[in-house]
Amino acid sequence: MSQIDHTLRGTWTAAGGANAHLPPHALRWLRARIGLDTGTSRVPVGPDSAFRVPESALPAAARDALAAAVGAGHVLTDRAARLGRAGGLSYLDLLRHRGCGELAVPDAVVLPADPGEVQRVLEVCAEHDVGVVPFGGGTSVVGGVTALRGGKPAVVALDLVRLDRLVSVDPVSRVAVLQAGVRGPDAERLLAEHGFTLGHLPQSFERATIGGFAATRSAGQASSGYGRFEDMVEGVWLATPAGEWRLGVAPASAAGPDLRRLVLGSEGTLGVITEVALRVRPRPVVVRYEGIVLDGWEAGSAAVRELAQRHALADVTRLSDDAETEVSLALAGGWQGAAVRGYLAARRVAEPCLLVLGWDTASPWELAMRRAAAMRVLRRYGAVRLGRPAGEAWRRGRFAGPRQRDALLDAGVCVETLETATHWSRLSELRDAVRRALIGALAGPAGAPVVMCHVSHAYETGASLYFTVLVPRAEDDPIGQWQHAKAAACRAIAEHRDGPLGPAPLGTITHHHAVGVDHAPYLAGEIGPRGVEVLRAAKRALDPTGILNPGKLLPTR
Numbered sequence: 001m002s003q004i005d006h007t008l009r010g011t012w013t014a015a016g017g018a019n020a021h022l023p024p025h026a027l028r029w030l031r032a033r034i035g036l037d038t039g040t041s042r043v044p045v046g047p048d049s050a051f052r053v054p055e056s057a058l059p060a061a062a063r064d065a066l067a068a069a070v071g072a073g074h075v076l077t078d079r080a081a082r083l084g085r086a087g088g089l090s091y092l093d094l095l096r097h098r099g100c101g102e103l104a105v106p107d108a109v110v111l112p113a114d115p116g117e118v119q120r121v122l123e124v125c126a127e128h129d130v131g132v133v134p135f136g137g138g139t140s141v142v143g144g145v146t147a148l149r150g151g152k153p154a155v156v157a158l159d160l161v162r163l164d165r166l167v168s169v170d171p172v173s174r175v176a177v178l179q180a181g182v183r184g185p186d187a188e189r190l191l192a193e194h195g196f197t198l199g200h201l202p203q204s205f206e207r208a209t210i211g212g213f214a215a216t217r218s219a220g221q222a223s224s225g226y227g228r229f230e231d232m233v234e235g236v237w238l239a240t241p242a243g244e245w246r247l248g249v250a251p252a253s254a255a256g257p258d259l260r261r262l263v264l265g266s267e268g269t270l271g272v273i274t275e276v277a278l279r280v281r282p283r284p285v286v287v288r289y290e291g292i293v294l295d296g297w298e299a300g301s302a303a304v305r306e307l308a309q310r311h312a313l314a315d316v317t318r319l320s321d322d323a324e325t326e327v328s329l330a331l332a333g334g335w336q337g338a339a340v341r342g343y344l345a346a347r348r349v350a351e352p353c354l355l356v357l358g359w360d361t362a363s364p365w366e367l368a369m370r371r372a373a374a375m376r377v378l379r380r381y382g383a384v385r386l387g388r389p390a391g392e393a394w395r396r397g398r399f400a401g402p403r404q405r406d407a408l409l410d411a412g413v414c415v416e417t418l419e420t421a422t423h424w425s426r427l428s429e430l431r432d433a434v435r436r437a438l439i440g441a442l443a444g445p446a447g448a449p450v451v452m453c454h455v456s457h458a459y460e461t462g463a464s465l466y467f468t469v470l471v472p473r474a475e476d477d478p479i480g481q482w483q484h485a486k487a488a489a490c491r492a493i494a495e496h497r498d499g500p501l502g503p504a505p506l507g508t509i510t511h512h513h514a515v516g517v518d519h520a521p522y523l524a525g526e527i528g529p530r531g532v533e534v535l536r537a538a539k540r541a542l543d544p545t546g547i548l549n550p551g552k553l554l555p556t557r
């Protein structure tokens, strides 16, 4: 596959699903468990020529002004550049990239080199009434980078890839300023030269950017130790149609509401984040990952709750339910999977739930103290230790999910995820409600859905829930199949019930994937109509003509 094919088709790497091909035992399991018809050969992607790309509608005057702002070579209107920024990487995006349904293609791609050029691009677009979609790594799974026009005559993708510098490091305060287009691995490499790490490792780490993390309030796999991305932000610099805005002076402040929090999570609707000042930490010296098994979801989630409330969480604390544990063991296959199953049966574990724990520490002493504190809690819940191999296996594969997803799509599987969070007292109720909704919506003649769930972000008062669905793809209407299931799950999450804060949605509509287009209809149910009005007022102040990221975050009236 050429590079153009790769970005055009939305696969994670240029090799697509081929570099994560499903071994025979995995295909056998998919046949038996979800009823996948592996005999039918499917063409995984349509030919390039199948993609309809309308002529660029960018007015010539706007194009000339943009060229004057960033250089003519950095305003791209060719087919490949535009298709490469036509949407993000949700399951529905991937289907569209494979020729199923319509792609929304931007009229041009603009590549500014620095914050000053970003500011000028916004001024030009405001003057010519052209929509602007800030584009980081393009890994949004909620429609955040879909090139919607929102009533404007044209829309451009503002790709931040050239803002790729580590601007400064203050080793005394442990603060680093990174430009918005720096990708996860580059951020870690640049900081490692100074002995620091950010510790922000979402599954999309290989491609997602600093600006994208800030704009979506991302949460990484090690959030229990390093915090969510927003917790790391000391300052944020923004280009807006109304002018530049710099926020953040000191590590803590009582100077009115914290307006950095208005920008974090604003998803490109209020301004374009150009630089972010971040708390960094020394690189860990002693790292240990291991696997534990608990018997059943209730025991597992109660154990994680106690870890959180006793401040004994490992930096990575990730509890899979029995369905997800079963799938992990089935897809691992081989003698390891069989050996673990045999061992757990001998230990009389009826519903194995895998808990992965990972510690990043400064010394063997710190590791020993933290690990002992966690194990004291876990022993009370009947923990069965699988040791380091199970933890290391998870660590080795921690970024493999997107490659596996490409391979599953090639095999004809509908595979998608969704996430939420709630208080501990409602966690099981929420998990049951979402599972019921998904299974009910997806059960059908095509096969039986598997709905798995894990907790990967735990807090003193509650936790996130992350669901993964596997079901044979309904080839007659694959888009409708998932839209129907997702809507059922969102309704279950958004249903108002009595809880610790009074009547409120059962869970948040998103714990870390953000709102984008897909969750916008549910935002008012969570922040109230007044909350929506506050966001609209902020938008009027910063983006008076509404050019920034049309159709995202704010519900359409």
Ligand SMILES: Cc1cc2nc3c(=O)[nH]c(=O)nc-3n(C[C@H](O)[C@H](O)[C@H](O)COP(=O)(O)OP(=O)(O)OC[C@H]3O[C@@H](n4cnc5c(N)ncnc54)[C@H](O)[C@@H]3O)c2cc1C
Pocket: 088, 089, 090, 133, 134, 135, 136, 137, 138, 139, 140, 141, 144, 145, 160, 180, 201, 202, 203, 204, 207, 208, 209, 210, 211, 212, 213, 214, 215, 216, 217, 218, 219, 220, 221, 267, 268, 269, 271, 272, 273, 274, 401, 402, 512, 513, 514, 516, 549, 552
């Ligand atoms: C396989 C996979 C796994 C994922 N795993 C995780 C996970 O573990 N944790 C997690 O939190 N998320 C995860 N995500 C979701 C996604 O990676 C995050 O939302 C990420 O923060 C997006 O970063 P990005 O640079 O790709 O942003 P993009 O996708 O390019 O943009 C996301 C949104 O932010 C806006 N935006 C981007 N850059 C800027 C900027 N500089 N200024 C203003 N607005 C901007 C865009 O307009 C868009 O609305 C995953 C996605 C995939 C595909």
